[in-house]
Amino acid sequence: MLTFPVNAKNNILAIGDLGSKINVKVFSSLTCPHCANFHKDIFKNLENDYITKGKMRFEHHSFPLDLAALNAEIIIRCHSDNNKKFQLLGEIYKKQSQWAVGSDINIINESIKKIGLNFGLSNKKMDDCLKNEIAQDEILNERIEAQKEYKIKSTPTIYINEKQYNGKHDYESFKKVIEKLL
Numbered sequence: 001m002l003t004f005p006v007n008a009k010n011n012i013l014a015i016g017d018l019g020s021k022i023n024v025k026v027f028s029s030l031t032c033p034h035c036a037n038f039h040k041d042i043f044k045n046l047e048n049d050y051i052t053k054g055k056m057r058f059e060h061h062s063f064p065l066d067l068a069a070l071n072a073e074i075i076i077r078c079h080s081d082n083n084k085k086f087q088l089l090g091e092i093y094k095k096q097s098q099w100a101v102g103s104d105i106n107i108i109n110e111s112i113k114k115i116g117l118n119f120g121l122s123n124k125k126m127d128d129c130l131k132n133e134i135a136q137d138e139i140l141n142e143r144i145e146a147q148k149e150y151k152i153k154s155t156p157t158i159y160i161n162e163k164q165y166n167g168k169h170d171y172e173s174f175k176k177v178i179e180k181l182l
Helices: 034-049 067-078 082-094 105-117 123-133 133-150 173-182
Strands: 014-017 022-028 058-063 156-161 161-165
Touching: 014 082, 014 105, 022 034, 034 082, 058 105, 058 133, 067 082, 067 105, 067 123, 067 133, 082 105, 133 161, 133 173
Parallel strands: 022 058
Antiparallel strands: 014 058, 022 156, 156 161
């Protein structure tokens, strides 16, 4: 039997030291192309330049805009290893144009699960996770809480040390803001 924590904040996917000087929160939907580009173009650089050096904590906040994004989040959370979750997140964004297409959620789920299989998740475990209403509720409650607290209007919405980032979504622009805070 799978069990999941009740508090949505416990499930925020985070990497980096909790006591870091910089905390970046990204509210994103896994079917959002702009979110995928942010992750592919900016996150990897942040990881190399700041996160692994203990200067930054990065938080991926689920903000699913549709059922496909919700199910992809569930598959990511199905993994127990935090580093594998981030690797899976990256792969789901990388292959977004392959799995996030069509209107048949069963076909979409199968495409997401194919990605999950490469990260050590079994079909049975992913099916169990997808059927778990508690996991669904946690992600949706996380979205509701984020909407109330941060007034999310689009994805990705990015906060750096609790201040909304409204600059360009390219690494150099983002890096300038980070460097001023260090």
